[in-house]
Amino acid sequence: MTFRFLLALLTLICLQTLNPHRAVAQCTGGINTFPYLADFELTDENWVTGGVASDWIWGIPHKPVINSAGSGQRCWITGGLQYTVYNDNENSWLMSPCFDFTGLVNPYIRFQLFWETERKYDGASLQYSIDGGSSWTTLGSNADYLACPGSNWFNTGNITTLGSDGWSGNAQSTSPCPGGAGSGSGGWVTAGRAVPQLAGRNAVRFRFRFAAGSRCNEYDGFAIDNVWIGELQPASADFSFNCSTSRTGSFAPINIGCGDTYLWDFGDPGTGSANASTLTSPTHTFSHSGDFLVTLRVTTGGGAIATTTKTVRVLDVSANVVQPIRCNGGGTGSLEAVATPAGSYVYNWSTTPTQTTQIASGLAPGAYTLEIRGGNVCAVRVSGALSDPPPVTHTATHSDARCGAANGNAEITPAGGVGPYSFTWTVGSGSTPNNIRGDLPAGDYAVAIADAYGCPDTARFQIGNNTDLPVTLGNDTVLCKGETVMLQPRPGPYASYQWQDGSAASAYRVSQTGTYVVQVSDADGCRNTASVNVTVDCSDVSFPNAFSPDGNGRNDRFGPLGNLGALSSYTLRIYGRWGQVVFETNNPFQQWDGRVAGNNGGSQVYVWVAQYRLVRHDGMQTRKGTLLLIR
Numbered sequence: 348m349t350f351r352f353l354l355a356l357l358t359l360i361c362l363q364t365l366n367p368h369r370a371v372a373q374c375t376g377g378i379n380t381f382p383y384l385a386d387f388e389l390t391d392e393n394w395v396t397g398g399v400a401s402d403w404i405w406g407i408p409h410k411p412v413i414n415s416a417g418s419g420q421r422c423w424i425t426g427g428l429q430y431t432v433y434n435d436n437e438n439s440w441l442m443s444p445c446f447d448f449t450g451l452v453n454p455y456i457r458f459q460l461f462w463e464t465e466r467k468y469d470g471a472s473l474q475y476s477i478d479g480g481s482s483w484t485t486l487g488s489n490a491d492y493l494a495c496p497g498s499n500w501f502n503t504g505n506i507t508t509l510g511s512d513g514w515s516g517n518a519q520s521t522s523p524c525p526g527g528a529g530s531g532s533g534g535w536v537t538a539g540r541a542v543p544q545l546a547g548r549n550a551v552r553f554r555f556r557f558a559a560g561s562r563c564n565e566y567d568g569f570a571i572d573n574v575w576i577g578e579l580q581p582a583s584a585d586f587s588f589n590c591s592t593s594r595t596g597s598f599a600p601i602n603i604g605c606g607d608t609y610l611w612d613f614g615d616p617g618t619g620s621a622n623a624s625t626l627t628s629p630t631h632t633f634s635h636s637g638d639f640l641v642t643l644r645v646t647t648g649g650g651a652i653a654t655t656t657k658t659v660r661v662l663d664v665s666a667n668v669v670q671p672i673r674c675n676g677g678g679t680g681s682l683e684a685v686a687t688p689a690g691s692y693v694y695n696w697s698t699t700p701t702q703t704t705q706i707a708s709g710l711a712p713g714a715y716t717l718e719i720r721g722g723n724v725c726a727v728r729v730s731g732a733l734s735d736p737p738p739v740t741h742t743a744t745h746s747d748a749r750c751g752a753a754n755g756n757a758e759i760t761p762a763g764g765v766g767p768y769s770f771t772w773t774v775g776s777g778s779t780p781n782n783i784r785g786d787l788p789a790g791d792y793a794v795a796i797a798d799a800y801g802c803p804d805t806a807r808f809q810i811g812n813n814t815d816l817p818v819t820l821g822n823d824t825v826l827c828k829g830e831t832v833m834l835q836p837r838p839g840p841y842a843s844y845q846w847q848d849g850s851a852a853s854a855y856r857v858s859q860t861g862t863y864v865v866q867v868s869d870a871d872g873c874r875n876t877a878s879v880n881v882t883v884d885c886s887d888v889s890f891p892n893a894f895s896p897d898g899n900g901r902n903d904r905f906g907p908l909g910n911l912g913a914l915s916s917y918t919l920r921i922y923g924r925w926g927q928v929v930f931e932t933n934n935p936f937q938q939w940d941g942r943v944a945g946n947n948g949g950s951q952v953y954v955w956v957a958q959y960r961l962v963r964h965d966g967m968q969t970r971k972g973t974l975l976l977i978r
Contacts, residue, residue, distance in 0.1 A: 374479025374550040377445035382577030385443075388419040392574075393444045401439030402426050402568075403557070410567040412518060417459035417535040417572030425557050426568035433469075433568045435561045438508070441571065442554035445479060449549050453579035456553065457539030460499075462514040463567040465527040469559040470506040470515030471569040475542065479550040486553075487540060488512045499538040502530060508558035517566055524563035535572070541579050582607075582651035584643045590727035593663045594636065599628040600645065607647050614640035614659075636663040636687050638723075660724045663687040666717045666731025669706060674802035675738035675763075680710040682731045684717050693720045739764035739804040741796055747811035748789045749871035755787035755810035757794075764798030771795040816841075818867050820879035822969050827889035830972040831858040833954075834865070836877060841867035857881050887913060890957065893975040896941035905974055906938030907957065916967065917959040921974065924951065935959070941976050950978050 385392035387405060396403040406428045407420045416422040423441055426433035448454050464470050474483040489504035489512040503515040516530025545551050557569050585601040598611065611624040617634035624631070633639060642656040663686070670681035683706045684694055696707040697716040707715065712735035720726045741761045748755035759782040761768045770782055773792050789812035796804040818836050826832060835854040836844065846855050847864040857863055864878040887910040894905045905921070907914065914935045921930040921939055930939040941947065956971040 374445035374552065377447035377549060377551070379447035379450060381451060382575060383446070385574045386419060387416070387421050387423060387572060391423070394423065394441055396439060396441050398437075398439035398556075400434040400437040402434045402437065403439055403441050404428055408567075408570065412463045412531075413461050413567040413570050415535075417461070417570075422570050422572035423555075424568055424570040426566075431567055432565050433464075433557075433559055435559065435564060437557060437559040439558075440474075440554045440556045442480065443552055443574070446551040446576065447549045448545050448551050449547055451546055451578060454542045454545050454576065455539065455579040456542055456574070456576050457537065458574040459535050459537050459572045460514065460532065461535050461570040462532050463517045464515055464531075464559070464569060465522065465524060465563045465566060466516040466530050467503060467526060468507045468515075468524070469564065469566070470503060470509055470513045471555055471557045472501065472506075472509055472511055472513030474554050474556055475545065476552045476554075477545065477548045477550060480552045480554075483554065485511050485513075486542065491540070498540065499532075499536045500540060506558070508560050509556065510558075513556075514569070519566075522563065523565065527563055539575075582645050582647045582653035584645040584653035584655035586641075586643045586655065586657070588641070588657075588659055588725055590661065590725040591630070593727055593729065594634075594661055595630060595632045596659065596661065596725045597628070597630050598641070598643075600643065604647055607645055610644040610646075612642040612644075614642070633661045636661050638688075658723045660688070660690070660721060662719065662724060662727055664717070664719055664727055664729045666715065666729050668731070668733065670708070672710075672712055672733050672736060673765075673800040675736055676712070677802075678709050678711045680712070680733040681706055681708040682710060682715060682717075682733065683707075684719060686719060690721060690724075692724060694718075695720075736802075737763040739768075739796060739798050739802045741804055741806050743794075743806045743808050745787075745808050745810060747813040748787060749813045749869075750816075750873040751789070751812060751814075752871055753786050753788040754871060755789065756783075756785045757787055757792065757808065757810065758783045759794055759796065759806050761796055761798070761804070764802045764804075765800060767799060769797050771797075814873060816867065816869055816873040816875040818865070818875045818877045820863065820865065820877045823880040823882070824969045824971055825882045825884055826858065826970065826972065828883055829858075830883075830890065830892055830970075831856055832881065832972050833857075834863055834879060836865050836867050839867075842870050843868045859883060888959075888961070890955065890970060890972065891974075892972060893977060894941070895977040896947075897978065904938035904940050905955075905976075907935050911935045913961050915960045917957070919955065919957045922954045922956075924953075929953065941978075947978070948976070950976055952976075 391405040403423060403425050404427055405423050408414060408424050409429050411431055413424060473486045475486050476483050487500050489501045491498060491500040492502050501512040501514060504512050506513045506515050518531035518533045519528050522528035555571055583602045586598055587601060588596050588598045590596045609625060609627055611629055613622050613631045615622050615633050639659050639661060640656055641659045644654045646652050665685050666682045667685055669683045672680040686692060694703050694705055695718040696702040698707055710733055712733050714730055714732045716728055716730050718728045739761060740763050741759050743759050745757040759770060769780060772784060772794050774787060787810050789810050791809050794806040796806060820834050820836060824832060833854050833856050844851050844853055845866045860881060860883045862878055862880050864876060866874060866876045868874045889908050894902045896903045917933055917935045919932050920928055923929045929943045953974045953976060955974050958967055958969050960967060
């Protein structure tokens with residue numbers, strides 16, 4: 348005999364000594380006032396315990412799993428109030444007072460329970476007696492649970508120690524004994540059932556029976572609270588409904604009872620056989636929008652019948668764009684709820700905060716959900732969306748101002764948005780439709796762009812100050828005495844010229860040694876200067892300035908004269924009036940005979956350029972001048 352068994356036995360003896368009414372007495376003068384409720388808060392409600400190795404106790408549980416009552420603080424529980432174990436070989440019971448059901452037509456019992464036992468081997472059941480407790484019958488079976496799991500009736504068939512169906516299992520993931528884990532209630536649940544076989548009986552008792560084996564009993568046990576006994580409530584056919592789409596409604600009874608049957612009539616003969624359903628919670632797609640008379644007929648397992656008819660308004664709903672968003676990322680859009688048939692409805696838009704008017708305004712881009720309700724309306728949700736227009740963008744091209752003048756150019760080409768566009772420049776006054784400017788001084792610019800709706804963009808660019816005016820007089824050159832060269836600034840042409848002697852011609856003829864300087868300017872006022880050194884010094888080599896190829900043996904050819912053996916890296920080019928090369932050679936001994944492309948031309952002036960190195964001089968020498976051909 349274990350210590351726990353002895354402790355339980357002593358506890359039972361003490362309780363029965365202090366409360367002699369706990370002994371089973373004759374069932375006379377039973378409780379006949381209903382509904383009856385035993386919440387076990389102030390007293391044990393005259394429920395008594397008995398059986399073999401009983402460890403039932405009334406009080407405040409403090410166990411690891413069962414650590415509270417179903418309501419309030421107190422309940423009935425096996426295995427003591429604190430121990431995580433119940434007695435070995437226990438076969439006990441907790442019995443109710445006597446009831447007189449003479450006045451009950453459809454008696455019903457309901458209670459809260461919590462089970463945490465070794466699965467399949469240990470557990471509890473509920474029994475009833477119609478003879479005051481002399482004989483007992485188990486109430487229901489595991490088949491009730493299989494037919495209606497929501498009833499929380501016996502969840503296990505043929506519990507080993509009970510020898511009958513009942514409640515068994517625990518919330519643990521593992522068990523000290525194989526197959527003993529799982530199927531616990533995991534908390535307080537409500538179970539109930541009709542007991543029509545007890546109607547009119549005057550000596551009725553109930554008892555919860557608990558049984559355990561000789562090992563693997565380290566569980567919190569079985570607990571009972573809030574026992575209610577009274578008349579079975581009448582059948583109810585009330586139902587709720589809502590719509591998933593404009594014409595498809597979902598219907599559900601307010602109360603769903605195990606064993607109840609349902610017959611729906613949607614008042615929509617246009618849908619043929621789909622107008623009726625025997626499902627508990629059916630859906631129905633209506634043939635059109637409008638008002639329909641929907642009827643639900645409920646027949647309970649006990650035979651009670653209830654019928655409810657409601658007018659259901661089915662809507663065609665859309666969320667239409669009233670005002671599109673004008674500017675990218677803006678919040679100026681509006682959506683309008685359009686419902687058929689028209690009526691007074693409650694609107695809820697998925698905005699922040701929620702808008703409840705038919706038109707939702709001040710909307711940013713995105714998708715929105717509208718829920719529309721009414722007193723008899725099949726509530727429906729629809730979606731609407733506002734697209735984000737493309738932003739106003741631009742491309743900018745520009746060229747620099749020249750020499751400090753207000754002559755820079757810029758062109759802004761807008762895109763996106765809606766034309767016409769306006770432009771506000773940082774120079775000039777106010778807004779203008781002009782996207783091109785040619786009067787810009789150097790500086791940083793920000794041009795504000797706006798489309799027809801005022802949607803903004805900004806073009807930013809910089810106008811530089813270009814002072815570059817290229818000019819050159821060519822390389823320094825050497826002339827022989829009597830030769831001349833024409834200096835002409837290039838690339839040109841230029842707006843003005845000023846030479847070192849004050850002359851203003853576009854070209855300058857030189858025949859003497861010196862440095863020659865020209866200042867030029869263009870139409871934008873830009874100025875630049877170029878210079879060249881001219882030296883009159885043939886140094887044993889000279890070029891004539893005229894020849895006459897008439898075949899008389901004198902001055903018939905043009906080329907260098909003098910010490911030709913001192914020349915190296917020699918090149919001679921002669922140009923015609925159009926700048927074309929008419930003669931070219933790298934041999935100082937090869938001279939031009941005056942023919943152009945094999946033909947004798949008439950008298951005219953040619954330009955020549957010679958480059959060479961001299962033995963007595965450093966660097967490349969450049970000589971050039973004009974040549975008169977005489978025929």
